[in-house]
Amino acid sequence: MPIYKAPVEDVTFLLNDVFQIDRYDNLPGFTDASADVREAILGEAAKLSEEVLQPLNRVGDLEGCKRHDDSSVTTPKGFKEAFKQVAEGGWLGLSAPAEYGGQGLPVTLSQVVTEFQSAANMAFSMYGGLTMGATAALLVHGDAEQKKTYVPKMVSGQWTGTMNLTEPQCGTDLGLLRTRAAKQPDGSYKITGTKIFISAGEHDLAENIIHLVLARIEGAPAGIKGVSLFVVPKVLVNADGSLGARNGVSCGSIEHKMGIHGNSTCVMNYDNATGWLIGEENKGMQGMFVMMNEARLGVAVQGLAQSEVAYQNAVNYARERLQGRALTGAKEADKPADPIIVHPDVRRVLLTIRAFNEAARAMVVWTALKSDVAHRSSDPKDRDAADDHMGLMTPVMKGMMTDIGFSNTVLAQQMYGGHGYIAEHGMEQFVRDARIAMLYEGANGIQALDLVGRKLPRNGGRAAMAFFAEVAGFAKEHGADEAMKPFVTPLSTALGHLQQATGWLMQNAMAKPDNAGAAATDYMQLFGLVAFGYMWARMAKVAQDKIAADGATPYLSTKLVTGRFFMERMLPETHVHLARIQTGCATTMELAAEAF
Template sequence: MPIYKAPVNDTLFILNDVLSLERYNNLPGFADATGDMLEAIAGEAAKLAEEVLFPVNLSGDQEGCKRNDDATVVTPKGYKQAFDLYRQGGWMGLAVPEEFGGQGLPYVLHTAVGEYMSSANMALTMYPGLTQGAIAAILVHGSDEQKAAYLPKMVEGTWTGTMNLTEPHCGTDLGLLRSKAVPQADGSYKISGQKIFISAGEHDMSENIVHLVLARIEGAPEGVKGISLFIVPKYVLKDDGTPGTRNTVSCGAIEHKMGIHGNSTCVMNYDEAKGFLIGTENKGLNAMFVMMNEARLGVGLQGLSIAEVAYQNAANYARERLQGRSLSGVKNPDGKADPLIVHPDIRRALMTIKAWTEGGRAFTLWTALKSDIAHRSADEKERQSADDILGLMTPILKGVLTDKGFDHAVMAQQVFGGHGYIEEHGMSQYVRDARIAMIYEGANGIQALDLVGRKLGMNGGRAVMALFKEIGDFCEENRNDEKLATFTKALKKGLNDLQAGTMWFMQNAMAKPDNAGAGSTDYMHLFGLVVIGYMWAKIAKAAEEGLANGAGEREDFLKNKLITAKFFMERLMPETGLRKTRIEAGADTTMELAAEAF
């Protein structure tokens, strides 16, 4: 049976030692996030993840969701009880403003504990995850009346939320969208159309479901410029704000999926359902992108989370499973074989996952902190700088961590050999669940194109130039520290490759756009390697400072950080050269074959 233990100590090390969260006590909500508070919240989140969410993960995958004849959906056994405990603990509103019933704590803390929930049960955690995205969209673009009507119940978790974009003929290209909205005399709209792949679209865990739906108002312009966003509740609210009559929105079917079986991914039918415009007519994508950007960070976190739990199971199996003898001599003389953990190739796999996951955790929390600064700082320049980095990092975090999350789930499964292919060990579920994160909220190829085609040149390249300077300055400031030389030299080499790849695009992509398209995925991963290398350099510096100041009980923990950091720099960071070479090869051979030759 699978195991999971939340990495609380690692989280607290990143928040306290690497990010120095106490430096941000001037931001709203941060003063309450003291060291003791962080430890208490992380501990309680770990308990919920390990003892409530994780025990129904494997069974939820095996049972799946069921659609009744009346179009209602039943979630797997134990899901509702687990969700109730999540809701009652106030986890839905951890980072939501207090005026709507939240706790107003930092988003970075919400992200930290969100990892535990997603590792423990990705499918179940998607229900509150979609709700939190819907809350974010309503917070930014909803009217005062809409906020008052919907947010308190959603923050409480009594009501949940969804996002409805995709249609049978229309995935990433939302300009092809056909769902229509017809204005009514009372200011509402009749929404008609069909949406597919709607996560948490219908279920039995909340009293109402607040659907956020993209549709085109009659007479609106074609393409993305004519799309509006609507609130379409499962139950239309009565004058007193309580759920009233059933709206004409229903689950037509549950999608038969490769993974995340415990989440009700639905075909949703809207038959002149009553909806309410959010924000401005024909500006729906602006509102939906608030939700999508939050969701993309959440999906990147899913990639990290699955890699973490898969790694834990592979490491545990490698310590226990006896197979073969060590190349350097017998390590288990009382047994007929040595444990798998002694073999270098098993170590290579485990160290690769460990290095990416721990570096990815720092990357995720660092990015979440940028979100807090962008939304909470009183300094306009500081807000702009943080928002620039947040926008630049979003496609990288989503694309790289989910690609690696799947790769590492497969790598962890491989440690089990044939037993990894057997369902009872749980590794198959991690591989299957990890796969969707590379696809939804914008497939990773789209993330790479967004990075190269939009984010690099935005505001004259202000964000990328600022980040290059920040990393370069770190290397220069620590250049003479012999203990950090391994890290700063490798990081500087990776940064040079990234800057060269960026310059190549500037010189070769404008005249021939296919050059950007052919190299975009390699560029995204090159960028990810450098940013996570930067995180490891910062981790190494914090570890060295901790050891110098008297580590006490943390000595082994900090030394292990340095070993893992060195592994990343020596074994993984050199891939930046390969990625740069691929980018500079251009698009000629990629695009040369006629379509008929494939």
């Protein structure tokens, strides 16, 4: 059976030593997240994930969700009780405002907890993740009455939330949506249409589900400019806050999926359902982007989480599986064969996954701290800089971390040989579950186009230039440090590749947009590698300083070796990405469609 242990030590190193979270005590909520509080939260989150959620992961995969004749849906055995524990433990409101029943703690802690829960049980964690995303959209764009009515009970877990965007004829191009909204004399709207791929659209975990739905008001402009956002509860809410009549929304069917079987992915039918406008008419994408950005970062964490749990199981197997002898002679002569972890190629695979995981986790913490600054700082310059970072890094993280996260689950499965193909070992579930993260919340090709076409040139390239300057400044500051050269030298080379690629796009993409399209995915991967290299350089510097001050520990020594592996074996891929980018779009676009 699969195992999982939350990486509490690694998270603690990042929070306390690398990013020094206590320096943010000037921001609201951070003083409440003292070192003792953080330790308690991480410990309890680990316990919940390891002991409650992880044992249900295979149960959810095997049982799936069931739709009944009355359109109700039941979740797998144990999910309802587990969700009750999550809700009662306050995990859904960890970073929500205290005025709505939340704890007001940093988003950074919520993201860490999200990794733990997603690694333990990705399908289960989506119920709470979507609720937190819907809550965020209501907090930013909802009116006072909507916040009062819905947010406290979503924060408490009494109610859950969803986002309803996709329709059969439109996914990325939401301007094509057909769901319509007819305004009523009382100011409400009647919503009619069909939505597909709606995660957690119907279930038995909570007494109400608050759907955020994109629809077009009758007479609205065509395309994306005519899309509005509505709150449509499954059960209507009376004036006193109690539940009233069932609304005109139902689950038409459950999608038959490759993975995440424990999450109810529904076709949702809206038949004159009563809804209320969120924000302004025809400005629905503003509210939905709050949810989408939250979701994209959450999906990036899913890529890391599945890579981490797959890695842990692969390591466990590699230590125990006896096959062959080490190339340099028997390592365990008293046994009939050596464990496969003695073999260089096995170690190459395991270090490749581990080096990604630790850099990706650093990226999550770094970016989550920027989110906290963007939403909590009183300094406009700090907020703008943090918002720049978030905008730039969101597509990089979603695209790269889910691409490589999935690849890593396949690599981890490979460690088992034929046993990896057998369901009882759990590896094939990690592969299947991880695959969706590359697809939903904007397929990764769209993330790459968003990066190159929108985020890179935004504000004259201000965000990218700030990132380049930060990395170059770090390299310059530590370049003379002999111990840091194995990290700084390759980082500087990789940064140079990224700057060359950026310059090439500036010179060649405006006149010929297909050059940008052909380069987009390689540019996203190149950017991500440099960001990971920067994370590794920062972690290495802190590890070296701690060793110099207090002596080496197994954790710190391992950290440095893993970081060197990344610099030597993974970061050089930036050269390949640059070479591809500079070839342009000629061969990519030369063939006629019928030639394929």
